[in-house]
Amino acid sequence: MSKHEPLGPLQPDYLAADLFGYQGILTDDEAKIVLKVREFLAAEVAPRANEFWEKAQSPVHLLPKIAELEITGLGYEFEGRTAARKVLTGWLGLEFSRVDPSTGTMFSVHSGLAMSSISILGSEDQRERWLPAMRRMEKIGAFGLSEPHGGSDVSGGLETTARLDGDHWILNGSKRWIGNATFADLIIVFAKDEADGEVKGFVVEKEFDGFRAEKIEGKYSLRAVENADVYLEDCRVPVANKLENANSFADTSKVLRLTRGGVAWGAVGVMIGAFERAVTYAQEREQFGKPIASFQLISDLIARMAGNITACLGMALRVSQLQDSGIHYDEHAALSKTYCTTRLREVVGWAREIMGGNGILLEHDVIRYFADAEALYSYEGTSQMNNLIVGRGVTGFSAFV
Structure with a gap:
């Protein structure tokens, strides 16, 4: 596009809104990934974005197709693959939100918040246990920090508690605004340890007794993100599911x-x-x-x-x-x-x-x-x-x- 050409129909190889050409900072290989994702979003997400937004339903049918793009967990190192630059993973977030912020949030909660928690705070064994399946999107993740009575003060006001009981932790409390929780296989839950008052992190799997997620209705922002209220009632979490390096806020x-x-x-x-x-x-x-x-x-x-x-x-x-x-x-x-x-x-x-x-x-x-x-x-x-x-x-x- 010449500098005198007006912004026309969306093109697969550039963003006319990028007036300073920031996309040129990407390497050739990174640019190919961005263009692949851009084309996928135009074909698979854009045509039905308003439909899913109006219905307040997450486009979960897209998860296998997103997995085929091989961009999930791109920022983490896996066997045979080095971690991508944050410049690339950030740009991919831009591409998703440019077409549909709800689909972008659904993806970033899984690939960003949930996978980052395990990658950063988990042990090597825990990373090997969960991340490969999450990378393939065979297991979908969610992130549980916010609470009904805690937002900005959550660092010191966490009400969800954790108590060590033999080879299990017992979690009690509730979480709010938890994206993906209605269909996630595992949720990263942060709770205050009753013994020392420190915030600990746990991987709570959907089949655990005492776990329940209910979709929040009447939401008029990011409607196609299925945010949920999560309830933990004497939820028994195996010791092996406590993130090894999550021991404080x-x-x-x-x-x-x-x-x-x-x-x-x-x-x-x-x-x-x-x-x-x-x-x-x-x-x-x-x-x-x-x-x-x-x-x-x-x-x-x-x-x-x-x-x-x-x-x-x-x-x-x-x-x-x-x-x-x-x-x-x-x-x-x-x-x-x-x-x-x-x-x-x-x-x-x-x-x-x-x-x-x-x-x-x-x-x-x-x-x-x-x-x-x-x-x-x-x-x-x-x-x-x-x-x-x-x-x-x-x-x-x-x-x-």
């Missing part, structure tokens, strides 16, 4: 530090999806005898959207580069998450504004992005909590309660 934070940066990539993907549809609409919609793209106020909104996308893509990319280099701190992930999701709210609002009344119709997609943006803005730490993390990193003083 500081250990839990190692997972969040890694995945929080991934939310920034997802936010950029949602921005691009809304942007592409708004631009196409502006090119085709005529008022006063000409396309509204020729109006100055519309051009102003499009330029603002492009600026947010470019800035946030650069930030997400840099955080991934820092992760790849081994220089990565809490404030890096926190700043990228809070900044990108805040800018996301602006972009989806402007996209809906460009479409006028048509912007609230699901057939135009933007209202789905508009609603889904609210979940990305809130999960993995509110904007305010992430700002406190950034402030602590900059000043050295903690403003947490």
Whole structure:
């Protein structure tokens, strides 16, 4: 595409919204993987995204097809395969969310939060026990940290408890907002040890006695993610299912530090999806005898959207580069998450504004992005909590309660 060519139909080999050409940072092999996934999403996900969103059903039928792409757990080292760069895995998150944030979240909960917990906090035996099957998507994972009464204060206010009883741990409590939990085979559950008060991590399998998951109804953001309330009532978890290196909330934070940066990539993907549809609409919609793209106020909104996308893509990319280099701190992930999701709210609002009344119709997609943006803005730490993390990193003083 020349610099004078307007944004036209979506192409399989570039993203016109990537005005600074950040995709060029990918290696040739990485770019091939991205294009393969982009084509899959266009063919398999895009045509039915609104249908599954409206029905509030996860597209679980896609899991075997996603497994065939061989991208699950791409960021972890397996026998015969080195770990991919975070730059690549982040970009794949962008691609998923660009088409459907719900499908992107379904995938990232499994491949990101659940698999990362086992990879980072599990023993070698535990990694060998669960990760290969999860990589093949024969076992689907979920991540259970948030609770009905605990969000921002979950580090110190965890109510779910764990008590060692012989060769089992007894878990009691509940978790809320647990994506994939209605169909997951195993859920990473964090609970406070009654003996020492420390947060421990456990792999709870769906067939364990005392485990129950109920889908949350009436949810109007990321509707095609099946979030659940999880109930643990004297749930007996074998000692072998206690993650060996999950012995404090500081250990839990190692997972969040890694995945929080991934939310920034997802936010950029949602921005691009809304942007592409708004631009196409502006090119085709005529008022006063000409396309509204020729109006100055519309051009102003499009330029603002492009600026947010470019800035946030650069930030997400840099955080991934820092992760790849081994220089990565809490404030890096926190700043990228809070900044990108805040800018996301602006972009989806402007996209809906460009479409006028048509912007609230699901057939135009933007209202789905508009609603889904609210979940990305809130999960993995509110904007305010992430700002406190950034402030602590900059000043050295903690403003947490």
